[in-house]
Amino acid sequence: MKRIGLTILVLAFAGWTAPSSAWEDGPAQVRNCTWCHGMAGQGYTVAPRLAGQRPDYLESQIKSFREHTRDNPFSKQYMWSAVAAVGPLEARDLAVYFASIAPKPASDGDRQLAARGRTIYLEGIPEANVASCYACHGPNAEGVRDIPRLGGLAFPYLKMRLEQWSQGYHSGTGTPMPTVARSLGPAEIDALASYLSFVR
């Protein structure tokens, strides 16, 4: 935990000394986000990539943090306060801004597991009641409306998210993910997170 605090601090400094043009284009609030999410919103340590994410999804999660519906330990520690003062209009602006940046894939999963992950992503495991992810997240894991893009997110982030639904944490109300995730074991989660980290 200490380590993470430190890297975020270092990143904040890096941001100061090398201002990116992204800052000048975006809404004023952007700076308050890129300190943790990386200068071009590409993600940094525990803060996920926001670049290229579906704007409706980003907006729904900002709301979810503000209302304390998304409630895992990192949500509480970092995001509840980060968006406490972000109103609905600002949330929309920030969402549109981050969505417009081209995403870079993290490519940090285990390459050997990627093929297995791809099969589960496309077909599910019908005998074990694992739903195909493709039906909702799209053929290239690009997402649609408020269903998020998964392609290229970082392996540890994907793994953590897929574990958290079964641990009783939430990210929205009435979403299908708690049921989807309940059917996944550790081997399936590693395979899916590995595959997805490489998807462009």
Add this chain to the structure above:
Amino acid sequence: MAAACAVAVRAEEPGVAARHGVEAKLEYCKTCHGLSGQGYRGYFPMPRLAGQQPQYFENQLRAFIERRRSNPIMANVAHVLSPAMISALAAHFKALDPKPFGSAPHGSSELGKRIYEDGIPEANVPACSACHGADGKGQNEIPRLAGQLYDYTVGQLEGWSKVRGQGSAVDTSAIMAPTSHNLTKSQVEAVAAYVARLQ
């Protein structure tokens, strides 16, 4: 994982669909088809199954398994289901009665209502109500259309012959083929919006 497999295996024993096997399977169907079977909009529209006619429901699962109806997602879902499981699932969904999903675009469904009730005689389109019923609830092998997702109905009617009745065997899908061809895009949209709102 192991538990999920055990449940699935037990459910596939011939002739029995263990209660908890059915329950685990239902939960799985509902991740995509909505918690009360009302349908859901993923990357693809997932049709409403609530209140669907069991005979139609079973026919379609068989068509997915035999690839007479082509859909990669449902082909995978369906091929592991035993006949007993399919009957149990069909009976469960028939009994559900949630409100329509509410995905139809706003505006008038006057044209849709007219097509549904009277057909378009000059274009060889029969009244839908003649088969699907005045209330859109269907019967036997004729599906319920009431409350169906707008995008789903539009997609089915526009792509009918590319998806249904594949292969050489003639099946019930042939009954709808001429009607789907004779409707224009805007007529399809009008009638899809009309049935989407039927309770």
